[in-house]
Amino acid sequence: MKVLEGINVLDFGRFIAGPFCSALLADYGADVIRIDRVGGGEDRFIVPVTEQGEGALFLQVNRNKRSMTLDLDSPEGREIVRKLVANADVVVANMPPRTLRSLGLDYESLRSIKPDIILVASSAFGNNEAVRDRVGFDGVGQALSGAVHIAGTPDQPQKAMVPVVDFATAFSCALGVMLALYERQRSGIGQEVSASLLCTGLNMASGALIEEALLGLDRHAMRNRASGYAPSDIFKARDGWFITQVIGRPMFQRWTQLVGRPDLLDDPRFADDTLRGENGELLSDVMTGWCADKTLAEALDALEQARIPASPVNSPRQVLQDETIKAAEVIRWMDYPGAPKKVPIFATPVSLSRTPPEIRFRPPLTGEHTDEILADIGVDAKAIVDLRARKII
Template structure:
């Protein structure tokens, strides 16, 4: 039996933070129904990879779900939602509170229909009236948190090109949803689970924020070099690039031995992690000279022998083909209509030994399960036909 078997989720989420939260619940057995716009919602078609235009991130964050299409702007569409709510445990929606309220998906409206409902609603900036209606995406959270300032070149801030804040917010939402479901077992009551891209981004940047608050260092970007320990940088080898990270005295001692530079242990510039970070440019230059005469395979093998964390800087193609990545069981291939090859979905990032998650269903096409879901909710064939004729589904 799956952990969340018997739990029904209505997923109104868009893009990543909401949909990936719902996907994680589905991986552990929840019956997740994605509510698409008629014709397919906008997040379905970002970075298209199939003949029908479905996007890469859409496929990753919508596995294990069923899809119905529904016109939420119509009263008939909202009536369908209210009927589906009667057999629903969790509603997921990552939209500004104003939008959620306008669609009748705010917590007070939902609990009138289903008193023990759980609403998981992430937003850009949180629920405070001063900020709740502002719109924002992953990159905005990264930029406002201080992270972008510390990344890249001193005169050219750079954000991460992967949506770290969106996915991290989804993980927080999944955790909050599980907490609410657990608490409901004893109280019998639902509640609203909240999260925001901004607070997630600030959490990811919290070490730098606390350091600045207490020490006022006004740190600037150091490209890929860590300012707080070292050597920690990205280094060019004969056939590409690698990353290596040295933290703590024991690891630094092993690194000096590998470099053939034992005298560095007695150099006061490298007395502890903080000093090694402060003089990290010197250490990076030594490591760069060492790397320049070695291939990626040679350098990484020596780092592994010295028990120093290191890895290749992979292109996306190299990441797909990396033997370590593949051996980790990272990918789950699924067939999808219109895809030229199997879609390599990344497996659930958390595992349980006895009640393991699974990707058992490919991502749905738009409205693929509309009739099935409506029949389960008690709609007769004639009623479904009328809804389709009127453009509600």
């Protein structure tokens, strides 16, 4: 039996933070119904990769779900939502509070239908009145947190090109759901789970922010070097780039032996991690000289033998060909209608030994399961035909 078998989830989420939260719940056995707009929501078609236009990230964050289409602005659509909520345990909707209220998806409206309902409502900036209805995406969370300022160069800030804040917010929301479900077993009532891109970004940047608050160093961008230890940088071998990170005296000692510079171990400029970070450019220069005449494989093998963390800087193409990633068995290749090849769907990041997660079926087409979901709540075939004719579904 799956951990969340018997838990019913309604997913009104869009883009990443909401949909990936519900995908994680689905991986552990929850029955997740994605509520799509008639014709498909806008997040379905970003970076299209199939004949119908489904986007690359949409496929990853919507596996294991069923889809129904519904006009939420119509009275009939609102009534169907009420029936679905009456049978649900969790509602996921990453929208500003004002939007939730207008759609009848705010917590007060939902619990009037089902007192033990759990609402998962992540937003850009949180629930305080001054900021709660502002909109934002992943990059806004990154930039506000200070992370973009200390990346790149002093002349050109650089955000991460993958949506790290969105995905981390989704993980937080999934944890919140599990906590709320656990508490509901004792209290018998539900509650609202809140998260924000802003708070996620601040947590991720907290080391730099606490350092600034206490020491006032006003850090600036250092490209790929770390500020608090070294050598930590991206280096070029003869045939490719790799990253390595040396932290702590024992590892630094092994590194000095590896690069043939044991004299650096007792150099006062490199006496601890903080000093090594401050003088990291010098250590990066040593490392650059060491690997300049080596192949990528030679450099990585030597670092592995010295027990120093390192990896190639893979392109997306190289990721899909990487032998380490293949050996880890973390990709599920799935057929999808209209896709030119099998789609790589990436495994649930956390597993359980006895009740593991499972990617059971592909992401849904728009409204693929509308008829069966309506039948489940007692709508007969004739009524379904009528709803479709009037574009309610």
